[in-house]
Amino acid sequence: MTTAEFGTHNWGMVVDVDKCIGCNACVIACQAENNIPINTQDRVERARSISWIRVERYWEGDFPDAKARFIPIMCQHCANAPCEPVCPVYATYHNAEGLNVQVYNRCVGTRYCANGCPYIVRFFNYWEPVWPESLRNHLNPDVTVRSRGIMEKCSFCVHRIRRESRSARSAGTEIADGAIQTACSSACPTSALNFGNFNDPNSKVSKMKEDKRHFTLLDQFGTDPNVIYLAKIDADKKVGAGEAATHG
Amino acid sequence: MQQRRELDQVYTNRKLLNGQLDTPKWWLPTVSILGVVVLIGVIVIATMINKGLGLTGLARPVYWGLFITTFVFWVGISHAGIMISAILRLTQAEWRRPVTRAAELLTVFSLLTALVFPLIHAGRPWRIAYWIMPYDVARGIYPNIRSPLIMDPVAISTYLTGSTLFLYIALIPDLGNLRDRTTGWKNAMYTVLALGWRGNPRQWKMQTVGGILLSALMLPIFVSVHSIVSWDFAIASAVEGWHSTIFAPYFVIGAVHSGVSAVVTMMALMRWLWKWDDFIRPEHFDALARLLIVVATGWLAFTFLELTFALYGQDAPEIALREMQMFQWPWNALFIVFFLTGYAIPVPMWCFKRVRTNIALMFWTSILVNVGMWLERFLIIVPGLARRTPFVYTWEAYTPSPVEWTIFIWSFAWVTFLMLLFSKFFPLVPLFEQKESQVFTDDVMIGRAKVPAIVREAD
Amino acid sequence: MASQAVAHDSEHHAPPPNVDADVVSRELVATTQSASGRFKAWVWGLGILSVAGIVALVLKFIDQGDDSTRWGYVAAMVSFLLSVAGGAPMVAMAPVMAKANWVRPITRIASLFSFAGVATLIMLIPLVAILPPLVTEGARRRTVWYMAPDYSPHFWTTLSLVLLIGTGIMLFYSAALPDFASMRDHSTGWRQRLGKRLARGWVGTDVQWRTLRMRIGMFGTFYFLILVFVNFLISTDFGQSMVPGWRDAIFPMYHTVSGFQAGVAAVVIALYFSRKYMKLEKYIHLDAFWSLGRLLFALTLLWIYFFYSSFIVFWYGRSMNDIATLDLLIKGPMIYAFFAGMILLWFVPWWILIWNKVRRGTAAMVVGSFIILIGLLIDRIRTFVPAWSVPGDQIHEKWLKVIPETVWPDIFDILIMAGGISLVAFIVMMMTRVIPVLSVWQVQEFNLLAKPIRYMKGHATLVAKPD
Ligand code: SF4
Ligand code: SF4
Numbered sequence A: 001m002t003t004a005e006f007g008t009h010n011w012g013m014v015v016d017v018d019k020c021i022g023c024n025a026c027v028i029a030c031q032a033e034n035n036i037p038i039n040t041q042d043r044v045e046r047a048r049s050i051s052w053i054r055v056e057r058y059w060e061g062d063f064p065d066a067k068a069r070f071i072p073i074m075c076q077h078c079a080n081a082p083c084e085p086v087c088p089v090y091a092t093y094h095n096a097e098g099l100n101v102q103v104y105n106r107c108v109g110t111r112y113c114a115n116g117c118p119y120i121v122r123f124f125n126y127w128e129p130v131w132p133e134s135l136r137n138h139l140n141p142d143v144t145v146r147s148r149g150i151m152e153k154c155s156f157c158v159h160r161i162r163r164e165s166r167s168a169r170s171a172g173t174e175i176a177d178g179a180i181q182t183a184c185s186s187a188c189p190t191s192a193l194n195f196g197n198f199n200d201p202n203s204k205v206s207k208m209k210e211d212k213r214h215f216t217l218l219d220q221f222g223t224d225p226n227v228i229y230l231a232k233i234d235a236d237k238k239v240g241a242g243e244a245a246t247h248g
Numbered sequence B: 001m002q003q004r005r006e007l008d009q010v011y012t013n014r015k016l017l018n019g020q021l022d023t024p025k026w027w028l029p030t031v032s033i034l035g036v037v038v039l040i041g042v043i044v045i046a047t048m049i050n051k052g053l054g055l056t057g058l059a060r061p062v063y064w065g066l067f068i069t070t071f072v073f074w075v076g077i078s079h080a081g082i083m084i085s086a087i088l089r090l091t092q093a094e095w096r097r098p099v100t101r102a103a104e105l106l107t108v109f110s111l112l113t114a115l116v117f118p119l120i121h122a123g124r125p126w127r128i129a130y131w132i133m134p135y136d137v138a139r140g141i142y143p144n145i146r147s148p149l150i151m152d153p154v155a156i157s158t159y160l161t162g163s164t165l166f167l168y169i170a171l172i173p174d175l176g177n178l179r180d181r182t183t184g185w186k187n188a189m190y191t192v193l194a195l196g197w198r199g200n201p202r203q204w205k206m207q208t209v210g211g212i213l214l215s216a217l218m219l220p221i222f223v224s225v226h227s228i229v230s231w232d233f234a235i236a237s238a239v240e241g242w243h244s245t246i247f248a249p250y251f252v253i254g255a256v257h258s259g260v261s262a263v264v265t266m267m268a269l270m271r272w273l274w275k276w277d278d279f280i281r282p283e284h285f286d287a288l289a290r291l292l293i294v295v296a297t298g299w300l301a302f303t304f305l306e307l308t309f310a311l312y313g314q315d316a317p318e319i320a321l322r323e324m325q326m327f328q329w330p331w332n333a334l335f336i337v338f339f340l341t342g343y344a345i346p347v348p349m350w351c352f353k354r355v356r357t358n359i360a361l362m363f364w365t366s367i368l369v370n371v372g373m374w375l376e377r378f379l380i381i382v383p384g385l386a387r388r389t390p391f392v393y394t395w396e397a398y399t400p401s402p403v404e405w406t407i408f409i410w411s412f413a414w415v416t417f418l419m420l421l422f423s424k425f426f427p428l429v430p431l432f433e434q435k436e437s438q439v440f441t442d443d444v445m446i447g448r449a450k451v452p453a454i455v456r457e458a459d
Numbered sequence C: 001m002a003s004q005a006v007a008h009d010s011e012h013h014a015p016p017p018n019v020d021a022d023v024v025s026r027e028l029v030a031t032t033q034s035a036s037g038r039f040k041a042w043v044w045g046l047g048i049l050s051v052a053g054i055v056a057l058v059l060k061f062i063d064q065g066d067d068s069t070r071w072g073y074v075a076a077m078v079s080f081l082l083s084v085a086g087g088a089p090m091v092a093m094a095p096v097m098a099k100a101n102w103v104r105p106i107t108r109i110a111s112l113f114s115f116a117g118v119a120t121l122i123m124l125i126p127l128v129a130i131l132p133p134l135v136t137e138g139a140r141r142r143t144v145w146y147m148a149p150d151y152s153p154h155f156w157t158t159l160s161l162v163l164l165i166g167t168g169i170m171l172f173y174s175a176a177l178p179d180f181a182s183m184r185d186h187s188t189g190w191r192q193r194l195g196k197r198l199a200r201g202w203v204g205t206d207v208q209w210r211t212l213r214m215r216i217g218m219f220g221t222f223y224f225l226i227l228v229f230v231n232f233l234i235s236t237d238f239g240q241s242m243v244p245g246w247r248d249a250i251f252p253m254y255h256t257v258s259g260f261q262a263g264v265a266a267v268v269i270a271l272y273f274s275r276k277y278m279k280l281e282k283y284i285h286l287d288a289f290w291s292l293g294r295l296l297f298a299l300t301l302l303w304i305y306f307f308y309s310s311f312i313v314f315w316y317g318r319s320m321n322d323i324a325t326l327d328l329l330i331k332g333p334m335i336y337a338f339f340a341g342m343i344l345l346w347f348v349p350w351w352i353l354i355w356n357k358v359r360r361g362t363a364a365m366v367v368g369s370f371i372i373l374i375g376l377l378i379d380r381i382r383t384f385v386p387a388w389s390v391p392g393d394q395i396h397e398k399w400l401k402v403i404p405e406t407v408w409p410d411i412f413d414i415l416i417m418a419g420g421i422s423l424v425a426f427i428v429m430m431m432t433r434v435i436p437v438l439s440v441w442q443v444q445e446f447n448l449l450a451k452p453i454r455y456m457k458g459h460a461t462l463v464a465k466p467d
Helices: A025-033 A041-045 A112-116 A133-138 A158-171 A183-187 A204-208 B009-016 B027-051 B066-077 B079-090 B094-121 B125-132 B148-179 B184-193 B201-234 B247-274 B282-312 B316-327 B331-344 B346-350 B359-386 B402-425 B431-440 C002-007 C021-030 C037-064 C072-097 C101-130 C152-186 C189-199 C206-237 C251-277 C286-317 C320-331 C335-353 C356-360 C363-388 C411-434 C440-449
Strands: A011-016 A054-060 A067-073 A092-094 A100-102 A193-197 A227-230 B441-446 B449-457 C450-455 C458-464
Touching: A011 A204, A025 A054, A025 A183, A183 A193, A193 A204, A204 A227, B009 B431, B027 B094, B027 B402, B066 B079, B066 B094, B066 B201, B066 B247, B066 B359, B066 B402, B079 B094, B079 B148, B079 B201, B079 B247, B094 B125, B094 B148, B094 B247, B094 B282, B094 B402, B094 B431, B125 B148, B148 B184, B148 B201, B148 B431, B201 B247, B201 B359, B201 C286, B247 B282, B247 B359, B247 C286, B282 B316, B282 B331, B282 B346, B282 B359, B282 C251, B316 B331, B316 B359, B331 B346, B331 B359, B346 B359, B431 B441, C021 C152, C021 C440, C037 C101, C037 C411, C072 C101, C072 C152, C072 C206, C072 C251, C072 C363, C072 C411, C101 C152, C101 C251, C101 C286, C101 C411, C101 C440, C152 C189, C152 C206, C152 C440, C206 C251, C251 C286, C251 C363, C251 C411, C286 C320, C286 C335, C286 C356, C286 C363, C320 C335, C320 C363, C335 C356, C335 C363, C356 C363, C440 C450, C440 C458
Parallel strands: A011 A227
Antiparallel strands: A011 A193, A054 A067, A092 A100, B441 B449, B449 C458, C450 C458
């Protein structure tokens, strides 16, 4: 049962790797939704591009039986996040809804959190962001434009969560399962990305994460992520739970 | 043992105060050139703050680069002062005396320089208040004291305060001396600074007790500073090259290694520039080099342990990281240089007394050590971050930019500049220590041999 | 430090009397011959306990030789004895190299502990047989022997321990030559014959002295290196690598430093008893206790520093490895031992040793030393017993998934522990019958080099520093 009260949810994502076709729609959606500056060629070449979610290609198995796989990776919203205790100003911390939030106003840009994160999903704004004139009016008014010198990362589209819970609260109703969709999950054509509340045992994501294919990325770091992956199903061999996690 | 020259006090005063009472010819040109370099550095720093950290070479995943390396390097150098003054004072090593002032000075100035780096390295230096002060208390937001980055400024500022006090207390008798030898505004300045020093027994006693107390108090701070700096790295469990339990003592002993070497460099310079051959003698270099052999070898043992236990896990990422650090261009070249300069060249050389008492050789070997120690930090920090991690498509993305190099050079010019400026107003060799050591040494006859001896407290 | 010398007026620390060299040799050599009844009773008691311990060791091997999880206490004992018997001779060496005068009366007593290394070796033998091989069922566990053959830890540890004991004895012997000569000249009976045989024609020529010093320097350095190496092997192969996920680069150093700590403590205790019961107040000055106290204090601080360095990295790291390590070694089966170790090895000694008064006295120093030794034994149990209690089928995991139960000592373990400690005491006590507990020539040299003088209003010592 989901109520609209703050702190009663535990937001999370279940990513079914088997369904991911590597189309990058989520990447574009996130880019547009969250006012992320355009990744020009120069930025990409200098390894300074920003993409809160990325679709990584990785190899499974050894040559010549190697298989290319796709896996979307965004901030894992770790319950035991290595990025949090190192921030000297509490710019990144865990809120009561299971989100690892980034407070842009506090951030001084030590970039320590980025060193702590094993998934390398944190990004630094080296320059003041600029958009071409034609795109100026396309910015999302719900999302802060980050100035230079601060860190940013996937927020689980926290503005969408806020909007939905605010309207649910004022209407006196509860947030229905699936009512909140992140930009990436709503853009995904194959429903590989699923967003929902892990605190509600009946929600779609809670049921999905019971699948025996579930695993978390890089579990040796003990980060306890809120993003659960479901392993790829192989036509010729059975992949057990968690097995895919060991492949880099 | 060299024959000691009996130096009378007048000679000592005149010679050691030559920097203050008359200016050497080279002083003004040198200071001016350094001043220009410092100015350029300041302009570059200002530009960087104005334009943004895009001017550096940093890129994902190397978020820390040259600045942090240089920060660690200067914090390391700052360990010279307390090592020489406090530890050697507590262990009653006589040869420390002429070196103490210079070493403490190095501590203070290198700390001041080190402090600059984390600040300009932050994305928004103007918001630094959030970091260092409990500025937002009204809203219930404190700095995050769990973060080693909070412990850093605490430890460093404590260390800075302590060593400044330490320096000052040791300076007071000499200030009194200067006050009595100057006129005009200088006299006024020294009068204020000397705090009414007259040199009566009570004042001496207070001065000594103060020094000893501070020595004892500074020791834990000395250790904690570099330990905390090392924990900046060691606690990051996601960075294989950093997450090692040995980092704290490893960094501390490395810091002593580089700090004491820097003192040697400085002593050689002082001997040459101010012609203090009577005070900074080969036997001092000899003693420091012996100390350095021990420290360096201990440091090597820690390096070895660090490496062994990095590979101990036999995990693929660890092995890959070390392979990159040691065998992959350009890190392999740096690694070789690091090992040669940090240990393999200087230490075997120091095993010979001829080298230890040769000022020029000591000067160059001690510089080598610091090249090596800087590279050591660089090799820990940058390849540690630049490693290839699972599921990430960028790695090894870092080349320091000209802006970073300029600021790096600025830091050296700045420390030297401060030193020279200081030397204009205050003596670099403590006069009273020098005289005290003259009083304390004696000769005893054993059989027919005349053996140098030292007065010790009776047990 | 002018005022320091003056500040302490030291009536009760009167300067050492300059004793005639001949009297010194005579008196010190005489100590080997006068064994009191109490001394004999103690030696008998300790001897019996030692034998019981060795018998228990054999019985335990027969009884539980196939179950490595039961051998943690023996491993802890090996490490403890290595610390005491291996660390103590270091006390004789390190300050000599730093040319400290106070150490002169201590060198002999400290190097006598080399012989007690035999006790370590005895304990190690069954342990080597039981230590699981590096490769079981085709999987290699984490170890510092990356590619080396399977038997490496077993073989090299034993070899290096033997080497350590050998070097220790050589160190003892090369420094004892002049004293054997004194025994030859001032003793009677078998002692004189022994002195004659072992003195190897020592008359004290220049060349002989030079060789002696060179040998001490050489063996001393060598001893130090081997000691560090043995500590490294014992702590990793017999501790760390038995636990999956325990990766602690500082642990060997921690082990070494606490080994020195135990060594110094053991020397203080030995010094105290020989001073008191052999009436050597004239030769063993309070200065020695004072300096040893400072050393002990410094080592105590170093211990806590090393401990904390590793602890905080685990605590912050929070990776699965780190959590498992903390759960096993600190929070887990040995939590009480952990607290006891903390208190006895650090907190109490810290508060005892920080006082100058204490360090200048003997009684409190000896109490502090006993506390440190007990604390160290507990700390060794804390680290080694859980390490050995990890079952063999878990040893290859990436990290420890199931924290094992506390293993309590059985009757064998208790007997073995008592026996091991007794054996060390027994050997050291027996050795005092063979050679003077104080190095005669060191005492003479000390008298030569240190001259009591009056300095302004107080006493001071003029110490000559020949190069
Ligand atoms: S994935 Fe990285 S950024 Fe996100 S919570 Fe975990 S450690 Fe922090
Ligand atoms: S949840 Fe939102 S912020 Fe995070 S990756 Fe998806 S679209 Fe981007």
